[in-house]
Amino acid sequence: MLSCRELVRHSSEYVEGELTGWSKWSLKLHLFICRRCSRYVRHLRTTIDALAMLGRGQTEPSREFMARMQQRYRDWAVAHDQPGS
Amino acid sequence: MTTNQQTAEEKQLIARLLARDDAAFEQVVREYYPSMYAVAAAIIGHALADEVVQEAWFSVLGALPRFEGRSKLKSWIIRIVANEAKSRLRKESRSVSLEAINESWATDPRFAPAGHWHTPLPNWESDTPADLLAAEQLRDCLKMRMAELPDNQKTILNLRDMSGLEMAEICNILEVSSSNARVLLHRARDKMLRVIDKFQRLGEC
Numbered sequence: 001m002l003s004c005r006e007l008v009r010h011s012s013e014y015v016e017g018e019l020t021g022w023s024k025w026s027l028k029l030h031l032f033i034c035r036r037c038s039r040y041v042r043h044l045r046t047t048i049d050a051l052a053m054l055g056r057g058q059t060e061p062s063r064e065f066m067a068r069m070q071q072r073y074r075d076w077a078v079a080h081d082q083p084g085s
Numbered sequence: 086m087t088t089n090q091q092t093a094e095e096k097q098l099i100a101r102l103l104a105r106d107d108a109a110f111e112q113v114v115r116e117y118y119p120s121m122y123a124v125a126a127a128i129i130g131h132a133l134a135d136e137v138v139q140e141a142w143f144s145v146l147g148a149l150p151r152f153e154g155r156s157k158l159k160s161w162i163i164r165i166v167a168n169e170a171k172s173r174l175r176k177e178s179r180s181v182s183l184e185a186i187n188e189s190w191a192t193d194p195r196f197a198p199a200g201h202w203h204t205p206l207p208n209w210e211s212d213t214p215a216d217l218l219a220a221e222q223l224r225d226c227l228k229m230r231m232a233e234l235p236d237n238q239k240t241i242l243n244l245r246d247m248s249g250l251e252m253a254e255i256c257n258i259l260e261v262s263s264s265n266a267r268v269l270l271h272r273a274r275d276k277m278l279r280v281i282d283k284f285q286r287l288g289e290c
C-alpha cells in the first residue's frame with residue numbers, strides 16, 4: 001500500500017485532478033482510511049486558496065509606472081492616427 | 086470550422102483600446118499587471134520587470150489590430166511579455182535555470198523511515214483562507230518565507246498559485262518540463278503549508 005510519505009509527495013497532483021487510473025485510486029483509498037493524510041490534503045487545499053487570496057492583493061503598479069504608460073499610450077495613439085481615417 | 090474563443094467582452098475591450106480609450110487602457114493595464122509582472126520578474130528579475138511589462142504593452146498595442154482571437158487575450162498578452170523578457174535576457178546574455186533541486190522526501194523528518202507520519206499535522210483553528218489571512222502577522226510571514234524560497238520554487242508558486250496561470254502555460258513560458266514544474270510547485274506549497282501550520286500552533290512566524 002501507498003505510504004503516507006508517497007501520498008504527501010503526490011498530493012498537489014491529486015488536488016489538481018491530474019492523477020488518473022490506479023495512482024488516483026490508490027490515493028483515494030489511502031485517504032479513505034488515513035485521517036492524518038486527509039488532514040494534510042485538507043490543509044493543502046486551504047494553503048492553495050490562501051495563496052490565491054494573497055495573490056489578489058499583491059503587486060500594484062506604481063504611480064510612476066501608470067503615468068509612463070498613459071503618456072506612451074497617448075503618444076502611440078497620435079502616431080497611429082492616419083490622416084483622413 | 087473556426088475555433089473562436091474570443092468573448093464579446095474581449096472584443097469590446099479591444100475595440101476600446103484601438104479607439105484610444107484612456108480609461109479602458111488604464112483598467113486593463115492594472116488588471117493584467119500582477120500576472121505580467123510575475124512572468125517578467127520570473128524570467129529577467131525584478132530590476133527590469135517593469136520595463137519589460139511596459140515594452141510588452143506596446144508590442145501588444147501594435148499587434149492588436151491583427152489579434153485573431155484564437156487564444157484568450159490574456160494568454161496572448163502573457164506570451165508576449167514572456168517573449169519580450171526572453172529577448173531582453175538574450176541581449177544581456179544571461180540565462181535562467183529552473184532545474185529542480187533534489188530536496189529529498191526520503192529524509193523528511195515528518196515521516197518515520199517506513200513512510201508513515203511521525204509528526205502528523207494538528208487540526209487548524211482557522212480553517213478557511215479568509216480566517217487565516219485575517220491575521221496580518223501570518224500574511225507578512227507568508228510573504229517573508231516566500232521571498233526566501235529558492236528562485237525556481239518562488240517563480241512557479243507565484244505564477245501558478247498567486248497569479249492563477251495554467252500549468253501548461255507556465256511550462257511553455259519558462260520552457261520547463263511539466264514533471265519538473267510539478268515537483269517545484271509542490272515543494273513550495275508544502276513549505277507554505279508548514280508556515281501556516283507553525284503559525285497555527287505557536288502563533289509565531
Ligand SMILES: [Zn+2]
Nearest residue numbers: 003004034037
Ligand atoms: Zn496516510
